[in-house]
Amino acid sequence: MFLFTLLLFSYPQISQQIQNATADCREILSNPKLTPLHGTLEVGMNQNVSLSCHSDSGSPPVRYTLFKHSQKVSALNKTDLTPALFNLTINSASDVGEYKCKAENEISNGEKYSRSLNFTLKEPVSKPMLSSPNSQAKEGQNVTLSCLSEKGSLPITYTFFKDRQSIQAPVKMQKREAAVISVLIKSSSDFGMYKCKAENRLRNNTKYSNSFNFTLAEKFTPPWFSTGHTSTEKVEESEDYVTYAEIEPVQPEEEYVNLSVIRRDEQENRACATIYTKVLIRDGAQAGPLHSPE
Numbered sequence: 001m002f003l004f005t006l007l008l009f010s011y012p013q014i015s016q017q018i019q020n021a022t023a024d025c026r027e028i029l030s031n032p033k034l035t036p037l038h039g040t041l042e043v044g045m046n047q048n049v050s051l052s053c054h055s056d057s058g059s060p061p062v063r064y065t066l067f068k069h070s071q072k073v074s075a076l077n078k079t080d081l082t083p084a085l086f087n088l089t090i091n092s093a094s095d096v097g098e099y100k101c102k103a104e105n106e107i108s109n110g111e112k113y114s115r116s117l118n119f120t121l122k123e124p125v126s127k128p129m130l131s132s133p134n135s136q137a138k139e140g141q142n143v144t145l146s147c148l149s150e151k152g153s154l155p156i157t158y159t160f161f162k163d164r165q166s167i168q169a170p171v172k173m174q175k176r177e178a179a180v181i182s183v184l185i186k187s188s189s190d191f192g193m194y195k196c197k198a199e200n201r202l203r204n205n206t207k208y209s210n211s212f213n214f215t216l217a218e219k220f221t222p223p224w225f226s227t228g229h230t231s232t233e234k235v236e237e238s239e240d241y242v243t244y245a246e247i248e249p250v251q252p253e254e255e256y257v258n259l260s261v262i263r264r265d266e267q268e269n270r271a272c273a274t275i276y277t278k279v280l281i282r283d284g285a286q287a288g289p290l291h292s293p294e
Helices: 002-026
Strands: 033-036 047-054 061-068 071-078 085-089 098-104 128-130 143-146 156-162 172-173 179-184 192-199 206-208 241-249 254-265 270-281
Touching: 002 098, 033 098, 047 098, 061 085, 071 085, 098 241, 128 192, 143 156, 156 179, 172 179
Parallel strands: none
Antiparallel strands: 033 047, 047 085, 061 071, 061 098, 128 143, 143 179, 156 172, 156 192, 192 206, 241 254, 254 270
């Protein structure tokens, strides 16, 4: 009788110990892993994608919840540790961005979160713009060409052409920056039609730029004014050209002739003039050196 009474009073204690032992066998979940089912984070418009959320260890049942920018998207309950699959459709640009998933079981403080995952939208390249700081060039000059697509998934590969022939190896740009090449104008045949091509990893997505033509830079030759004749004269085998502005009689035997020498300023793209004076004898012979009054 005593033994029965002892067992009766001890039963609640033993039962609680069994429950505690059972609870101790339940395992807290590991941090889940969120991965795209097809291994790519680049998606196109109206594309279906699947995300897998899975904890490698922990006591089931497990509830998985998918979030996008902290907003709940969907939830699934699993009675085992098999992955939960979430199916999405990319209908607009707002459907790409940061995703996370949460795994939780019945153990207190059993919530675990995955690392974030970011989808990017695959975008076709826009028509590139081909340009150059110089629209005019001369033989022997190096000029630059720039090609840029304002839109399109990176990286973008640019190819430069002259008269439909590629002139350099393709340039791959990892950033939204223009591809720039240098071209040497060797002869008049290099003054032709240039274009560039832009393409990225999207299939059947190639765009061509506007055409660009360099023109020959002409020497600046101002009008020639004199008494009854027109001519051009180079000064000291340079690129300077002389204009006779006026003739001033000084003595019966001689005259002063004022000349303006025009120089082309390539950097500022303007003409610069310097006034010189030349002494002429009436019989046509020149007397005195060419000099500047400055």
